[in-house]
Amino acid sequence: MARIILITGGARSGKSAYAQALAEAHAGPRTFIATCPVLDEETAARIRRHQAARAGGAWTTVEEELDLAAALRGWGGEGVALVDCLTLWVNNLLYRAERRGRTVSEDDVADRCREIAAVCRALAGTAIFVTNEVGLGIVPDNALARHYRDLAGRCNQVMAQAADAVVLMVSGLPLVLKGRDADRPGP
Numbered sequence: 394m395a396r397i398i399l400i401t402g403g404a405r406s407g408k409s410a411y412a413q414a415l416a417e418a419h420a421g422p423r424t425f426i427a428t429c430p431v432l433d434e435e436t437a438a439r440i441r442r443h444q445a446a447r448a449g450g451a452w453t454t455v456e457e458e459l460d461l462a463a464a465l466r467g468w469g470g471e472g473v474a475l476v477d478c479l480t481l482w483v484n485n486l487l488y489r490a491e492r493r494g495r496t497v498s499e500d501d502v503a504d505r506c507r508e509i510a511a512v513c514r515a516l517a518g519t520a521i522f523v524t525n526e527v528g529l530g531i532v533p534d535n536a537l538a539r540h541y542r543d544l545a546g547r548c549n550q551v552m553a554q555a556a557d558a559v560v561l562m563v564s565g566l567p568l569v570l571k572g573r574d575a576d577r578p579g580p
Contacts, residue, residue, distance in 0.1 A: 459486065522552055
């Protein structure tokens with residue numbers, strides 16, 4: 394059964410760097426599951442910075458924008474997998490549905506998150522998930538942004554419930570919300 398660690402926080406709070414350091418403290422293979430599509434030059438530059446930060450860490454990168462359960466099955470539970478990030482994944486699900494004239498409900502996201510957790514439970518190793526806490530700001534002024542915030546919030550709740558450890562990053566500092574030793578590497 395894979396140990397699930399959820400790392401959350403606001404934008405630029407240090408989530409990704411903390412998750413990477415935590416993952417690199419684990420022995421064995423490291424798999425990075427990237428959910429971010431390249432949308433423009435700014436996004437491409439961010440992706441390049443993340444790739445450069447992982448360059449010396451013997452990472453295998455898997456790019457998967459939609460089917461995280463399949464990507465985790467492909468990882469197979471060897472060593473550690475780092476999924477960065479769930480909020481982009483939710484965005485991708487919402488965008489794809491909108492393009493097809495469909496909608497994504499909170500129940501849909503919750504079901505997919507439970508599937509991800511079940512896949513992790515069937516594997517060994519450690520699965521680290523990064524997500525943004527989007528519900529601490531003002532209420533968005535439009536329906537689509539409010540819907541996205543609600544979907545991300547549901548995702549975070551389901552994944553936090555399933556996680557063995559949850560860490561909130563604030564100004565680069567980890568605050569352990571759930572699980573002992575969540576700020577230390579190991580099984």
